[in-house]
Amino acid sequence: MTETLTDTVVPEYPMERSAACPFSPPPVELELTEVKPLSRVRIWDGSTPWLITGYETGRELFADSRVSVDDRKTGFPHWNEHMLSTVDKRPRSVFTSDAEEHTRFRRMLSKPFTFKRVEGLRSAIQKVTDECIDAVLAGPQPADLVTALALPVPTVVISEMLGVPYEDHEFFQETANAGLARYAAADAMQKGAMSLHQYLIDLVKQKQANPAEDAVSDLAERVTAGEISVKEAAQLGTGLLIAGHETTANMIGIGILALLENPEQADLLRNTDDPKLIANAVEELMRYLSIIQNGQRRIALDDIEIAGETIKAGEGIILDLAPENWDPAMFPQPDKLDLARENAGQQLGFGYGRHQCVGQQLARAEMQIVFHTLLRRIPTLKLAIPFDEVPFKHDRLAYGVYSLPCTW
Numbered sequence: 001m002t003e004t005l006t007d008t009v010v011p012e013y014p015m016e017r018s019a020a021c022p023f024s025p026p027p028v029e030l031e032l033t034e035v036k037p038l039s040r041v042r043i044w045d046g047s048t049p050w051l052i053t054g055y056e057t058g059r060e061l062f063a064d065s066r067v068s069v070d071d072r073k074t075g076f077p078h079w080n081e082h083m084l085s086t087v088d089k090r091p092r093s094v095f096t097s098d099a100e101e102h103t104r105f106r107r108m109l110s111k112p113f114t115f116k117r118v119e120g121l122r123s124a125i126q127k128v129t130d131e132c133i134d135a136v137l138a139g140p141q142p143a144d145l146v147t148a149l150a151l152p153v154p155t156v157v158i159s160e161m162l163g164v165p166y167e168d169h170e171f172f173q174e175t176a177n178a179g180l181a182r183y184a185a186a187d188a189m190q191k192g193a194m195s196l197h198q199y200l201i202d203l204v205k206q207k208q209a210n211p212a213e214d215a216v217s218d219l220a221e222r223v224t225a226g227e228i229s230v231k232e233a234a235q236l237g238t239g240l241l242i243a244g245h246e247t248t249a250n251m252i253g254i255g256i257l258a259l260l261e262n263p264e265q266a267d268l269l270r271n272t273d274d275p276k277l278i279a280n281a282v283e284e285l286m287r288y289l290s291i292i293q294n295g296q297r298r299i300a301l302d303d304i305e306i307a308g309e310t311i312k313a314g315e316g317i318i319l320d321l322a323p324e325n326w327d328p329a330m331f332p333q334p335d336k337l338d339l340a341r342e343n344a345g346q347q348l349g350f351g352y353g354r355h356q357c358v359g360q361q362l363a364r365a366e367m368q369i370v371f372h373t374l375l376r377r378i379p380t381l382k383l384a385i386p387f388d389e390v391p392f393k394h395d396r397l398a399y400g401v402y403s404l405p406c407t408w
Helices: 027-035 055-062 081-085 099-113 115-138 145-150 152-162 166-178 186-209 215-224 230-261 263-270 275-289 321-325 360-377
Strands: 038-040 050-052 296-300 304-306 309-311 316-319 405-407
Touching (some): 027 321, 050 055, 055 304, 055 316, 055 321, 099 115, 099 230, 099 360, 115 145, 115 152, 115 360, 145 152, 145 360, 152 166, 152 230, 152 360, 166 186, 186 230, 215 230, 230 263, 230 360, 263 275, 263 360, 275 360
Antiparallel strands (some): 038 050, 296 316, 304 309
C-alpha cells in the first residue's frame, strides 16, 4: 500500500467482532491476514499506522530493536485520547521505555515474578480458588462467576504479592477499570488514574518506613537507595496492579465460557491430572481468546523492510495478538479450541521478546489452578442464560465478559 491511500481503502481500527462468533478476532482482521500480514489502518486521531495481523511478521517485529514502545515519540499510535493527553504527565516505566532504561525497570520488577517465587504461591492460589468455589456452592443459583471467582482470585493474589491491603481492593478495581475503557475520553479517566497513582505513592512511602516481604517494599527499597523516584515506583506499582488483576480476571471469565461452549474440551481438562496437559490447555485458551483488543502499540525508529513492505521511521505499528494467534499458517484450524494442540505454547498472548509480560508465570499458575479446580469441583456447571445474552466487553481494552451467570 502507498501513501496515497484514500478513506475507502483504509479500514477503521479497532474493528468489530462478529456477534455470531464472539471468541473470534474481528472478521476484517482475518480477511486482511489472508491477503498479507500487515496493512494500513486508520485510528481515532486520523493517523494511519501499520496493523500487523500475521504471526511470523508479528514475532519478528516484537523482537526488532528498531521498534520502540516510547509513547512520547511523534507518530506513536496511542490507544485513545486519554493516553495521548497524559503522555507527558506519566513517569517512564517498564511499559514505555526501551533498551537500557527498560532493562533497569524490568530488573526491579522481576523478583516477585520468577518461576520459583510463583511456584511457591501455588498453594495460596489454590486456597483462594477453593474458598471462592466454596462460597459459590454455598450461595444462591445462578451465581455470577465473574464477581464470585474470576475477579477475586487474581485480585487477592496480586494484592498479597504487591503488599496492597486486601480491604482496598474495591477502590483499586474501580479506579484501575476507569482507565481501561476502549474509547476513553481524557477527563473521564484522569480522576481515576490520578487517585490510583496517589494511592501507590502513599503506599510506597509507608513501605519505606515499614518494609515487608512484598513487591512494593522492593520498589520502596530502591527509592530509599536513590535508584528511582517515588513517582517512578508508584507508576511501576500501578502498572503491575492493573496488569496483575484486570487481564487475568478477563481471561478467567471468558475462558470459563469458552470451556462451557466446548464440553468435550472441558471434559479433557476435567479428567486429567497431567500438569503438562493442564499447562497446555491454558496456552491454547490464551491463543484462542487473545483478550488484548487494541493491539500492542509501537513506533518504528528506522525504516524496516518486512513482508514486502517498508515501515518508515516515525510510523506507528499496532501488533494485534488476536489475528496473529489465529494465523492458519502457524495454527491450522485456528477457530477450533484444541487443548492438546501441539504448538499452543508458541501463542503470543503474553507478547514476545524483551517486552513480553513480566507477570506471565503468575497468570499461568492462576489460570491452571482456577480452570482445573472449577471443572473438577462443579462438573455439572452450565450457563444460566442463552449464549447470545452474555454481555461481552466490546468497549474495553481487555476483552472478556461483564458477567457470567451459571448454574449446576
